[in-house]
Amino acid sequence: MTDVQLDPTKRPFWTSDQEVRWCPGCGDYGILAAMQFLHTELDVKREDTVFVSGIGCAARFPYYMSTYGMHTIHGRSPAIATGLAMSRPDLNVWVVGGDGDMLSIGGNHLIHALRRNVNMTVLLFNNQIYGLTKGQYSPTSEVGKVTKSTPMGSIDRPFNPIALAAGAGATFVARTHDLDRKHMIEVFRRAHEHQGAAFIEIYQNCNVFNDGAYDPILKRDNRADMMINLTHGEQIRFGTEGNRGIRLVDGAAEVVDVAGVSESELLVHDEKTANPAMAFALGMLSEDNYSPTPFGIFRAVNAPEYGQAVNRQLDEAAEKNGPGDLSQLLRSLATWSVE
Amino acid sequence: MTDTAEPIEQTALDQVVIRFAGDSGDGMQLTGDRFTSASALAGNDLATLPEFPAEIRAPQGTLAGVSAFQVHISDHEIYTPGDAPDVLVAMNPAALKSELSRLRDGGTLILNDDAFDERNLEKAGFEADPRETGELDGYVVHRVNMTKLTLGATEDLDVKKRDAERAKNFFALGLVSWMYSRPTQPTLDWIEAKFGKLPAIVAANTAAFKAGHAFGETAEMFGSPYKVEAAKQQPGEYTNITGNVATAWGMVAAGELSKLPVFLGTYPITPASDILHELSRHKNFGVRTFQAEDEIAGVGAALGAAFGGSLAFTTTSGPGVALKGETIGLAVSIEIPLVIVDVQRGGPSTGLPTKTEASDLMMAMYGRHGEAPLPIVAASTPADCFYAAIEASRLALKYRTPVILLTDGYLANGAEPWLIPDVSTLPDISVEFATEPNGEDPTGQPVFLPYQRDPETLARPWAVPGTPGLEHRVGGLEKQDVTGNVNYDPANHGRMTELREAKIAGIASDIPPVAVQGSGNAPILILGWGSTRGAITSAAERLRGAGMDVDHANLTHLNPFPPNLGEVLADREHVFVPELNRGQLVRLIRAEYLVDATPINKVMGVPFTAAELAELIQSTVNNSTGNTNAANG
Numbered sequence: 001m002t003d004v005q006l007d008p009t010k011r012p013f014w015t016s017d018q019e020v021r022w023c024p025g026c027g028d029y030g031i032l033a034a035m036q037f038l039h040t041e042l043d044v045k046r047e048d049t050v051f052v053s054g055i056g057c058a059a060r061f062p063y064y065m066s067t068y069g070m071h072t073i074h075g076r077s078p079a080i081a082t083g084l085a086m087s088r089p090d091l092n093v094w095v096v097g098g099d100g101d102m103l104s105i106g107g108n109h110l111i112h113a114l115r116r117n118v119n120m121t122v123l124l125f126n127n128q129i130y131g132l133t134k135g136q137y138s139p140t141s142e143v144g145k146v147t148k149s150t151p152m153g154s155i156d157r158p159f160n161p162i163a164l165a166a167g168a169g170a171t172f173v174a175r176t177h178d179l180d181r182k183h184m185i186e187v188f189r190r191a192h193e194h195q196g197a198a199f200i201e202i203y204q205n206c207n208v209f210n211d212g213a214y215d216p217i218l219k220r221d222n223r224a225d226m227m228i229n230l231t232h233g234e235q236i237r238f239g240t241e242g243n244r245g246i247r248l249v250d251g252a253a254e255v256v257d258v259a260g261v262s263e264s265e266l267l268v269h270d271e272k273t274a275n276p277a278m279a280f281a282l283g284m285l286s287e288d289n290y291s292p293t294p295f296g297i298f299r300a301v302n303a304p305e306y307g308q309a310v311n312r313q314l315d316e317a318a319e320k321n322g323p324g325d326l327s328q329l330l331r332s333l334a335t336w337s338v339e
Numbered sequence: 340m341t342d343t344a345e346p347i348e349q350t351a352l353d354q355v356v357i358r359f360a361g362d363s364g365d366g367m368q369l370t371g372d373r374f375t376s377a378s379a380l381a382g383n384d385l386a387t388l389p390e391f392p393a394e395i396r397a398p399q400g401t402l403a404g405v406s407a408f409q410v411h412i413s414d415h416e417i418y419t420p421g422d423a424p425d426v427l428v429a430m431n432p433a434a435l436k437s438e439l440s441r442l443r444d445g446g447t448l449i450l451n452d453d454a455f456d457e458r459n460l461e462k463a464g465f466e467a468d469p470r471e472t473g474e475l476d477g478y479v480v481h482r483v484n485m486t487k488l489t490l491g492a493t494e495d496l497d498v499k500k501r502d503a504e505r506a507k508n509f510f511a512l513g514l515v516s517w518m519y520s521r522p523t524q525p526t527l528d529w530i531e532a533k534f535g536k537l538p539a540i541v542a543a544n545t546a547a548f549k550a551g552h553a554f555g556e557t558a559e560m561f562g563s564p565y566k567v568e569a570a571k572q573q574p575g576e577y578t579n580i581t582g583n584v585a586t587a588w589g590m591v592a593a594g595e596l597s598k599l600p601v602f603l604g605t606y607p608i609t610p611a612s613d614i615l616h617e618l619s620r621h622k623n624f625g626v627r628t629f630q631a632e633d634e635i636a637g638v639g640a641a642l643g644a645a646f647g648g649s650l651a652f653t654t655t656s657g658p659g660v661a662l663k664g665e666t667i668g669l670a671v672s673i674e675i676p677l678v679i680v681d682v683q684r685g686g687p688s689t690g691l692p693t694k695t696e697a698s699d700l701m702m703a704m705y706g707r708h709g710e711a712p713l714p715i716v717a718a719s720t721p722a723d724c725f726y727a728a729i730e731a732s733r734l735a736l737k738y739r740t741p742v743i744l745l746t747d748g749y750l751a752n753g754a755e756p757w758l759i760p761d762v763s764t765l766p767d768i769s770v771e772f773a774t775e776p777n778g779e780d781p782t783g784q785p786v787f788l789p790y791q792r793d794p795e796t797l798a799r800p801w802a803v804p805g806t807p808g809l810e811h812r813v814g815g816l817e818k819q820d821v822t823g824n825v826n827y828d829p830a831n832h833g834r835m836t837e838l839r840e841a842k843i844a845g846i847a848s849d850i851p852p853v854a855v856q857g858s859g860n861a862p863i864l865i866l867g868w869g870s871t872r873g874a875i876t877s878a879a880e881r882l883r884g885a886g887m888d889v890d891h892a893n894l895t896h897l898n899p900f901p902p903n904l905g906e907v908l909a910d911r912e913h914v915f916v917p918e919l920n921r922g923q924l925v926r927l928i929r930a931e932y933l934v935d936a937t938p939i940n941k942v943m944g945v946p947f948t949a950a951e952l953a954e955l956i957q958s959t960v961n962n963s964t965g966n967t968n969a970a971n972g
C-alpha cells in the first residue's frame with residue numbers, strides 16, 4: 001500500500017481497488033470524484049461510512065468507494081438503508097441511485113424515508129433516462145421524449161424531484177450538477193452535516209443515451225440566464241448583471257425582471273422556512289430543461305431524527321420497565337405451578 | 340360465590356370440548372380466551388382453535404359474521420383442539436346454523452333464546468324456527484334468555500343499555516364456568532384489570548358473569564356441574580401461550596442468547612401482526628420494531644439492520660413472502676443472517692386470511708429466482724414457536740443465511756399450556772464478528788476477504804460497519820470466490836452456486852435426527868410437519884389403540900432434512916404424509932428418497948381432526964387403494 005492510500009486527506013484513501021466501469025465521459029465520474037474529495041476534507045472514519053445503492057448505472061457507486069457498501073435491489077435502497085441507519089445511528093449512511101431506481105420502482109421507499117427523517121443522505125443521479133437497460137424513458141423524461149420504448153414520444157408527465165421531496169416533507173432538499181465539483185462538494189457537505197434525511201438531486205449527463213439533456217441550462221453561455229443560485233438569506237437574483245429575480249404570486253414562484261417590480265416583492269431565500277411549500281414553489285420553477293432552474297439548498301430545517309427517536313423509546317422503556325429480563329418476560333402472563 | 344364453595348356434587352369428566360359461537364360483535368374470542376385461561380389455571384391440559392371472519396365488522400347476525408372459539412380441556416395430555424365439540428354455545432341463529440353440524444350427536448347445545456327473533460332467523464337463512472322443527476332433537480338443548488337475564492342483572496347499575504346488553508358474553512362465560520367448575524376469581528380479576536378505566540363496564544361485565552354463574556347453579560336445568568381434574572403435568576411453572584406470542588418471545592430470547600440487538604422490519608398482515616404487536620412492547624430489551632411502508636421495505640430494512648449487526652427478522656404471511664422474494668434472494672447472495680417468519684394462511688392471493696393452511700412449503704423451498712437454497716424450520720405447536728424462533732435464529736447466525744420459519748394461523752392464534760423453560764438451559768447462539776483481516780493481497784499486505792469461508796460451516800465472516808480495516812462491499816452481483824469482488828466468470832458462478840448449496844446442505848449434520856414415536860419399525864409411518872403434529876399424534880394413538888402397528892414422526896427441519904430421514908422412511912409398507920395443502924412435503928419426500936409416500940390432504944381452512952386422519956389411514960391400509968383425499972369432502 002502506498003502512503004496516499006493510508007492518508008485520509010488524500011483521494012486514494014477513499015478509492016477502492018475496483019476498476020470503475022461507467023461509460024467513458026459519463027457524468028458519474030465527476031460525482032464520484034467530488035464524493036471522494038469531500039471525504040478527504042471530512043473528519044469521518046472510513047469504517048463508519050456506508051454507501052447503499054439499488055440497481056442502475058449510478059448504483060455501482062458503492063463499489064468504487066473504499067468504505068463499507070451495499071449494492072442491493074432495484075428501488076429498495078432507501079428501505080434497506082432505513083434499517084441500517086435506524087439501528088446504527090453512529091454510521092454515515094449515503095444512498096445512491098438514479099431516476100429509475102429512486103423515482104420509479106423505488107418511489108414509495110424514497111418518500112417514506114424522507115418523511116420519517118431517517119439519518120441518511122440520498123443522492124439522486126438524474127439523467128432523465130434509463131441507462132443500464134439501454135435507453136428507455138424514465139419518470140423524469142420530458143413529455144414527447146422519443147426512446148426505444150416510446151417511438152412516438154413519451155406521454156407520461158414527469159416528476160419534479162425537488163417538488164416531490166418537498167411534498168414528502170423532506171427536511172433537507174438540494175440540487176447540484178455533475179459539472180461543478182466545488183458546488184457538489186459544498187452541497188454534499190451540508191447534507192452530511194444535516195441531522196435526518198437529506199435529498200440531493202444531481203443533474204447528471206448520460207452521454208450515451210441522453211447526451212446534453214441539460215445543455216440548455218448548463219452550457220457555459222446559458223448559465224447566467226438559466227441557473228438560479230440559491231443562497232440562504234440573500235435575495236434570489238440571476239441573469240446577466242442579476243437583472244432577474246423571483247417573486248411569489250398566489251403561492252407559486254415566478255421569474256420577474258427586477259426592473260419591473262418593487263424591491264420588496266423580490267424573494268429572499270430562506271432555507272429554514274418550516275413550511276415545505278416554499279421549497280416546493282422554487283422546485284416547480286424548473287418545468288423543463290428550458291426553464292430557469294434553481295441550484296443549491298432549497299430547504300434545510302431541523303426536525304427529530306428517526307433513529308434517535310427510536311433509541312429514545314428504547315431508553316424510556318428500559319427506564320420504565322427496567323432492562324430486559326428474559327426469565328421475567330416468560331412469566332409476564334398469568335402463570336401457575338404444578339407440584 | 341367463591342372458588343372454594345363446592346355447591347353440589349360434581350360429575351367427573353376426563354375431557355370436554357366446548358365451542359363458543361356468536362356474532363363477531365358478541366365477544367366470542369374473548370369469552371373463549373377467558374375460559375381457556377381459567378382452565379389453564381385449573382391445571383388442565385388444553386388446546387384451542389379460534390376461528391373468526393376476515394371482515395372486521397361483517398354484517399350483524401349473518402353467517403359471514405359468525406366468530407367461534409373452540410377449546411379442548413382435559414385431565415390428560417392432549418394434542419388437538421378436539422374433533423366434534425361436546426358443547427356448543429350459540430349466541431344467535433347464525434351461530435347455530437353455521438356451527439351445529441360440528442356438534443357431536445347427543446351434545447349439549449346452549450342457546451341465547453333472546454336472539455332467536457324473526458329477523459335474526461331470517462338473516463341466518465332459517466325458514467322455520469329450528470327450536471320448533473325438531474331438528475335439534477338429537478341434542479341436549481338449553482334455551483337461556485341470556486340477553487334478558489343480563490339486562491336484569493345490570494339494571495340497577497349505572498350503565499347504558501347498550502353496554503349492558505354487550506355484557507351477555509360474560510353471562511355465557513359465567514354459565515359455562517359453573518357447568519365445568521372453573522375458578523371464577525381469575526376472570527373477575529381479569530375484568531377488573533382489563534376494563535379498570537371504565538368502571539361502568541367492569542360493573543356490567545362482573546354482574547353478567549356472576550348472574551350467568553348463579554343461573555347455572557339455581558336454574559335446575561343443568562344438573563350437577565362437571566369437573567375436569569388437573570392433568571398430570573411435569574412439575575414446574577406454566578403459562579398459557581399462543582403461537583404468535585411464543586414467536587415474539589422466541590425472537591427476544593434469540594436476541595439475548597446471541598447478545599445481538601433484535602430488529603424486526605415488517606408490515607401488518609393477518610395472521611402475523613400480533614408478533615409485531617407483542618414484540619413492540621418489549622423495547623426494554625433493546626428490540627427495535629419497524630412498521631415499514633410495505634412488505635418489501637419491511638424485509639429490506641431487516642436486511643439493512645442485519646448488515647449493521649442486528650439479529651434481524653421480518654414477519655409476514657404468504658402474500659408477503661411473495662413480495663419479499665427478491666430481497667430474500669439478495670440475502671442468499673450476500674450471505675448475512677436474516678429470519679423470515681411466514682405465518683401461513685389459506686391462499687392463493689388474499690385467500691382465507693384468518694384461516695389456517697400450510698401451503699407455503701414449496702414457496703419457502705423454491706419461491707425465489709435463481710438457485711437460492713435456504714434452511715426452513717417449522718413450528719409444531721403454539722409453544723414450540725418459541726423454540727423454533729430460536730432455532731431459526733441459530734441457523735441464520737451460524738451459517739450467515741436467510742432462514743424461513745413456517746408457522747400458521749392455527750398455531751398463531753391457538754394456545755396451550757407451556758412449561759416455562761429455565762432460561763439457563765437455552766442454547767448459546769452467539770456469533771463472533773470478524774475483527775481482523777483474514778488474508779493477504781498479492782503484495783503480501785493483510786486484507787479482508789469477505790467470502791473466505793469457514794472450512795467447517797462454509798459460512799463467510801460477518802464484518803459489520805464500524806470495524807476498521809474490514810471495509811468491504813457486498814451486493815447482488817455474483818461475487819468472486821474468496822475476495823467477493825464482482826465477477827462474471829462462468830466457472831466461478833458454478834462454484835459459488837455449489838458452495839451456497841453445500842453450505843445449506845451441510846446443516847444436516849448440525850440438526851437433531853427426526854424422532855420416531857411408536858415401535859420404530861412399524862409397517863406404517865405417518866410423517867408430518869408443522870401444526871399437524873397434534874392431530875397426527877392423536878390419530879396414531881387411536882390407531883395403536885385399535886391394534887395397528889403405526890409409527891409417527893414430525894419434521895421441524897424441512898431443509899435440509901434431518902440426516903436419518905432416509906432410514907426412517909425405508910422399508911415401510913405405507914408412508915402417509917398428512918398436510919394442510921395439496922401435497923407439498925410428500926413431493927419433496929418422493930423426489931429425495933424415492934419412496935412411494937401417500938398424501939393425505941385437506942385445504943378447508945381448518946386443521947385435521949384426529950378422527951378423520953385415523954379413519955382415512957385405517958381405510959386406506961384396509962383397502963390399500965383407498966381414496967386418501969376424502970378429507971376434502
Ligand code: SF4
Pocket residue numbers: 021022023025026027028057058127131132205206207208209
Ligand atoms: S449508460 Fe449513461 S449513465 Fe450509464 S454509465 Fe453510460 S453514460 Fe453513464
